[in-house]
Amino acid sequence: MFQQFLVVLGLTAAIYMLLALGFTLIFGIMRVVNFAHGEFVMLGAYAVYVLQDVVGLDYFVALPLAALLVGLAGVLAEILIFRRFTGDELGSMIVALALAVSLKGAVTVIFGVEGPPISRAITGAVEIGGTLLPKDQLFAAAVAVLAVAATHLLMTRSRLGLAMRAVAQAPDVARLQGISPWRTYPAAFAIGCFLAGLAGALTAPLYSIEPHMGDAALMRAFVVVVLGGLGSIPGALIAAFVLGAVDAGMSILFNPTIAALTSFGIVIAVLIARPAGILGRA
Amino acid sequence: MRLELQDVSARYGAVVALDRISVVVPSGTTAAIIGANGAGKSTLLGTITGLVPLAGGRILVDGADLAGLPTEQRVRGGIALSPEGRRLFPEMTVGENLLSGAYARRDRRAVAADLERVFALFPRLLERRGNLGRNLSGGEQQMCAIGRALMAAPRLLLLDEPSLGLAPAVVVDMARAIRAIAATGVTVVLVEQNARLALALAETGHVLEAGRLVRSAPARDLADDPEVQRAYLGELLPADRRASTNGAAICAPVVR
Numbered sequence: 001m002f003q004q005f006l007v008v009l010g011l012t013a014a015i016y017m018l019l020a021l022g023f024t025l026i027f028g029i030m031r032v033v034n035f036a037h038g039e040f041v042m043l044g045a046y047a048v049y050v051l052q053d054v055v056g057l058d059y060f061v062a063l064p065l066a067a068l069l070v071g072l073a074g075v076l077a078e079i080l081i082f083r084r085f086t087g088d089e090l091g092s093m094i095v096a097l098a099l100a101v102s103l104k105g106a107v108t109v110i111f112g113v114e115g116p117p118i119s120r121a122i123t124g125a126v127e128i129g130g131t132l133l134p135k136d137q138l139f140a141a142a143v144a145v146l147a148v149a150a151t152h153l154l155m156t157r158s159r160l161g162l163a164m165r166a167v168a169q170a171p172d173v174a175r176l177q178g179i180s181p182w183r184t185y186p187a188a189f190a191i192g193c194f195l196a197g198l199a200g201a202l203t204a205p206l207y208s209i210e211p212h213m214g215d216a217a218l219m220r221a222f223v224v225v226v227l228g229g230l231g232s233i234p235g236a237l238i239a240a241f242v243l244g245a246v247d248a249g250m251s252i253l254f255n256p257t258i259a260a261l262t263s264f265g266i267v268i269a270v271l272i273a274r275p276a277g278i279l280g281r282a
Numbered sequence: 283m284r285l286e287l288q289d290v291s292a293r294y295g296a297v298v299a300l301d302r303i304s305v306v307v308p309s310g311t312t313a314a315i316i317g318a319n320g321a322g323k324s325t326l327l328g329t330i331t332g333l334v335p336l337a338g339g340r341i342l343v344d345g346a347d348l349a350g351l352p353t354e355q356r357v358r359g360g361i362a363l364s365p366e367g368r369r370l371f372p373e374m375t376v377g378e379n380l381l382s383g384a385y386a387r388r389d390r391r392a393v394a395a396d397l398e399r400v401f402a403l404f405p406r407l408l409e410r411r412g413n414l415g416r417n418l419s420g421g422e423q424q425m426c427a428i429g430r431a432l433m434a435a436p437r438l439l440l441l442d443e444p445s446l447g448l449a450p451a452v453v454v455d456m457a458r459a460i461r462a463i464a465a466t467g468v469t470v471v472l473v474e475q476n477a478r479l480a481l482a483l484a485e486t487g488h489v490l491e492a493g494r495l496v497r498s499a500p501a502r503d504l505a506d507d508p509e510v511q512r513a514y515l516g517e518l519l520p521a522d523r524r525a526s527t528n529g530a531a532i533c534a535p536v537v538r
């Protein structure tokens with residue numbers, strides 16, 4: 001049972017990290033609370049459906065393509081909408097909610113209330129340490145971990161990452177180094193939405209897809225990010241692990257409803273003790 | 283790089299922070315801007331970097347008007363500021379803070395050489411290379427902030443209160459470093475409340491009072507001026523006893 005716990009923990013935490021990373025990245029750099037984050041996850045799921053089941057592409061081609069398309073949609077959203085709300089936490093929340101409702105509506109109009117059935121490219125299971133693991137879940141977890149690691153490298157090792165961190169920590173001082181905040185904002189949205197789209201495209205074959213699937217995704221991202229400290233990437237990674245452990249443990253011992261209940265109980269308890277989150281600064 | 287301010291004014295809402303300031307800093311020289319707290323010294327540097335908008339007047343570097351150029355472009359054009367209060371990136375290491383200063387530069391080799399130069403100037407930074415900005419002492423932060431500005435390979439270096447909050451021994455090191463930087467031909471504008479230090483390092487001095495320029499003169503003349511001494515140099519003490527006081531001890535090694 002412990003092995004099963006570890007495996008479920010790994011899967012859950014990896015997806016949580018992926019969901020939360022893009023959300024916290026965008027907030028950290030732009031102070032924009034993207035409540036449409038879940039809809040970008042949903043777009044990723046629908047994109048992979050269209051590319052795989054309508055266009056007929058292989059899943060392994062459709063997956064990165066779907067994430068790229070959602071990243072592109074994120075850049076458009078930044079240029080058309082969000083850049084006007086940079087630094088405006090409340091205003092960005094409201095406009096993001098409006099965008100979320102619009103995207104859900106548009107997808108419902110095109111694809112219907114019920115999500116289309118999506119075919120599963122990866123089937124079968126492997127036995128690891130006496131536990132039977134579905135290959136599709138293992139694949140999703142592995143890709144999620146790789147994407148998180150790649151994002152970490154991008155943020156810590158690249159010129160763009162340096163610029164984004166500078167803008168997140170002190171935008172006026174960043175400008176004094178010749179860094180234009182306005183150029184980092186589309187990049188933040190591109191990466192944040194790419195990660196959201198990837199999460200959607202990865203999980204689409206595991207669960208069913210429907211226009212409201214973004215709500216649960218946003219809730220997960222939000223809980224992880226608030227628990228870890230808004231804007232803190234290490235905080236989000238720790239929180240994803242904690243919540244993944246709670247989710248896995250409680251789901252195995254009891255059921256998913258009690259797991260969700262416990263997760264939120266922990267969030268409330270942590271926020272009472274540390275209002276800025278685990279690694280957040282007030 | 284020659285800097286020329288023509289009738290520069292700046293406002294914060296209704297508060298006039300700078301009132302028609304005109305200053306010329308010839309290329310390759312060091313100018314000291316002295317004045318009490320709130321006189322407008324930092325605002326003056328802000329108008330040069332573009333972070334504070336002009337309410338009137340013009341700023342020219344090498345004869346070209348900076349009007350309309352955003353801060354990023356001015357920095358790329360060779361103007362660097364070591365800001366008041368250091369303003370390091372708190373969650374970046376010393377090494378990353380320094381490299382952020384060279385963000386706009388593409389010449390990797392020259393950047394690496396300049397990094398070595400900064401470490402030679404401030405050996406302490408090399409020891410602290412992997413530490414986060416927020417974990418440095420005040421003196422180390424100041425060295426890092428100046429080092430970061432140097433990493434931009436500026437032709438006009440603006441220093442806002444580089445001696446503030448430093449222990450006397452560290453101020454001596456700082457003064458030596460600033461003199462070494464100026465000797466490389468960079469034009470330096472040095473803002474200081476420590477007027478004795480600033481006048482010892484500069485060719486010319488400019489005195490700001492409540493947003494107005496009240497004196498511009500060779501630095502040595504200002505340092506010898508009884509009125510300036512009374513207002514900014516604590517000249518209530520006899521000259522020979524000055525050496526034993528803290529303020530004078532700070533600057534004794536750098537007075538020419």
Ligand SMILES: Nc1ncnc2c1ncn2[C@@H]1O[C@H](COP(=O)(O)OP(=O)(O)O)[C@@H](O)[C@H]1O
Pocket residue numbers: 294297299317318319320321322323324325326
């Ligand atoms: N951001 C600001 N908003 C409003 N007033 C400011 C601001 N910054 C400075 N001031 C005011 O402008 C005047 C000049 O300030 P400053 O340039 O910081 O002086 P100094 O650097 O000589 O101490 C002061 O009266 C100060 O209170």
Ligand SMILES: [Mg+2]
Pocket residue numbers: 320323324325366
């Ligand atoms: Mg000041």
